Amino acid sequence: MSDVARDGEALQGAELEARLHRTWSRAPGLWGWLTTVDHKDIGRRYIYTAMTLLILGGALAAAMRLQLATPESGLISAARYNQIFTMHGTTMMFLFAVPVMEAVAIYIIPLMVGTRNIAFPRLNAFSYWTYLFGALLLWVAFALNVGPDAGWFMYVPLSGPEFTPGKRTDIWAQMITFTEVAAIAVAVELIVTILKFRAPGMTIARMPLYVWSILVTSIMVVLSLPAVALASGMLLADRLIGTQFYNPFEHGDALLWQHLFWFFAHPEVYIIFLPAMGFVSQIVETFTQRPVFAYAALVLATVAIGLLSFGVWVHHMFATGLPRLGYDFYTAASMAVAVPSAIQIFCWIATMWLGRPRFAVPLLYVVAFIVTFVIGGLTGVMVASVPLDLQLHDSYFVVAHLHYVLIGGGVFPLLGALTYWFPKLTGRLLSEGLGKAAFWCVFLGFNAAFFPMHITGMLGMPRRVYTYPTGMGWDALNMMSSLMTGVIVIGGILFVTNVVLALRRPPDAGPNPWNAPGLEWAADSPPAPYNFEHIPVVSSHTPLWEEGPLNVMTGLRVDDREQVVTTAIEAQPDIRYPSPEPTLWPLLSAVALAALFIGSIFTPWAVVIGAVPLAVGFTVWFWPKNAPDGEPVIE
């Protein structure tokens, strides 16, 4: 044992850093880029990819608004428009919103809980590649004019073999499989990271609120995504090998799809929204310079939303003709979600009142979030009522509602969080001036574009229409929505410009430019490959606001990628655990998996033949190494 180097009294400062670098850095060049298992490399890539997809999805939205600016417009054909709105919804929900929330967590959570890497880092790399291939599959298909066109919700029987022959729907269903595999893998990593890799002393009651929201979200992912994976698998089987799960004329059922789909897709909204609530808590804390008011209430609200979100899916199906009594239950459950949300809103406003808020860009996004999201929540209360929903459902009112929730409740906090954590991602601060200009364009443009849609919907305009007749009272409102979309686009361009300009400056942010309290701000900006020289030891919610230097523990090996595993509740050090080395096998396995999935769009035999390379990939990847199992920590 004595020949093993460990951090401690004898090994400190520059020499320690050099040795940790040697152990934790990735290989140089392309090889290192392909094989890396560092959560920061992968998190950053995940974020960039997801934001690129936001831009692509936004471009599709702009195209739709161009078409809808005037009645009877001939700019985009019916068939093309249907592809565009299908791609917009699919991209935004499956390829942007859920992945970006997991992406930020992949980057931030290990730093926030004070560890050196995410749990299962190779699985993490595998997940990124799988996600990337799924996104490419969908977008390459769209570019080749075989993109899906039956809506992001893919209702059967429209999406069945009889009404959409060809491969469009199969491509959609397989893309779902890719993203589900990726998302579930990440959720498992995050759950284990949060439960087992927290810094000593970070008891479960001292976890930052963002960590709580990611824990709840990840559990929701594990519980809800299998429903849609099953649903899309059955759809593929109906299409490819002639099963009749959904065919009403062969004893199948058309509503089965809707139950399975919404059992996933309603919680999905909260899978997007809860991490955003975590962003809001962290930003409010830092920019008011005090702990968030009523921590316990916020934690309970987060858990309550997670639970309630599984009881409301039928509110998407009030018009399908299910029994009345059932509807009442789902109305009540849907309305109940408003209670924990009201608690959250209260606590953030109270924190601003109790603290000393400084309105930097991230906090501006929080204010915009409150102003906007609450409208979305309240229109949500309206559509939870059966008599109101029967009118508002599938109209432009719902388009307004869902964007108030997703953009107001998801994208605004995300833009705030990216601004807030930008120094941690890149070592640079974004410009305050450009940031504010972008903020005002996005915030005002959004409200001016989407508020009128409430009225358009009340006046009877259904959604998912490629055109509308003139003289219905909808013309001016649609023109307004389209023009104001241009303002959102300008805001987006300003945001991107801000990022590009910042990346061209040398890093200068310093570890903690905002005087924030969380452990992630104890690491360098951007963090070294090993995150922390010594593992921090925590004794409060807000470790960096405590007097004196941060406590640390020592004794981890520096010649091996060693991490401390702690107990789930109390975060007592338990064992030392070697984190896996970089390797190419996750990438190769993801390639094999992609070949299998894409092949199976064309023939069921692809599953059989494709299983061989996949098995090889997994076997080599998981080949047992005779490394010692976790050793107990010697106090």
Next chain:
Amino acid sequence: MSAWLNGIQSATSGAGLHDQQFNGLFLLFLGITGFFYLIVIVALIAAIILRRRRTGSEPLARAALFGWVGAVVVGLAVLSAASFLVDRRVDAATMGRPPLKIELVANQWWWDVRYHGASPSDEVHTANELHLPVGVPALVTLKSNDVIHSFWVPPLAGKQDLVPGRTNDILLLPRRTGLFRGQCAEFCGTQHARMALDVTVESLPDFRRWQRAQRAPAFAPRTALAQGGYAYVTQRECANCHNITGTPASGRFGPDLTHLASRRSIGAGTYPMTRGHLYAWVADPQGAKPGNNMPYIGFEAQDLHAVVAYLQSLK
């Protein structure tokens, strides 16, 4: 403003029983949710303004949190109860009266409409158009021949889906006469946007007159041109898909044409019913409604004139 909210497809028109209830309930929801929104915004502004005065007090905030949660719970309870009561009141108001029975079958992308009568000869068969007598409850049975569609005539009532393999129904109770318009509300494929339904609510005598006219077989062509059109329509492709009662044309695949020219629009709301638009539709059905299931025929000019003349005579 009121003309605008009373639009022919507006949910705020209040022309049906459901819709009047909708308006009241919506205003209640708007009032209560608006009140809570106001509280949030005022609190937010106050917090921002007061931050310099350092008036914050944790115990006060704690007490306020309890007050706030209580208020929210009460507000939601009121709204849930109101929503439940309105829902049941609509049911009660329409129960027990002998309603007019209508069967609506949705197809990609048009509506097949049948009024059932005492005997088969009383039956009315039309398409893309409903006539309703004012003040008389109408029970509409909803079915689909292909994918899921949704019946939505906003001035009269909320939506109800037409699901293949199932039968749903909806009770309409029109409260005032007028011309209204509905539209399929569930995405149903390429021409989902062009799947409108014209609705005419009229007095009971007017309705009876309409019903009688619709029951009659098609008028025989009078002019030579129309006779040529009759020959073409009943002997060529048209008859494979369309029915014209009283003639050999008895197709089932497309909309019934027996009294086509009495309807308000062509192609489920694609064109208004005019001579010029009849030309446009027949000459090129794929023009304004690409992807629909009526094929391009390719007429000689004189056949086209004849066919349009005949169709125009189908009052």
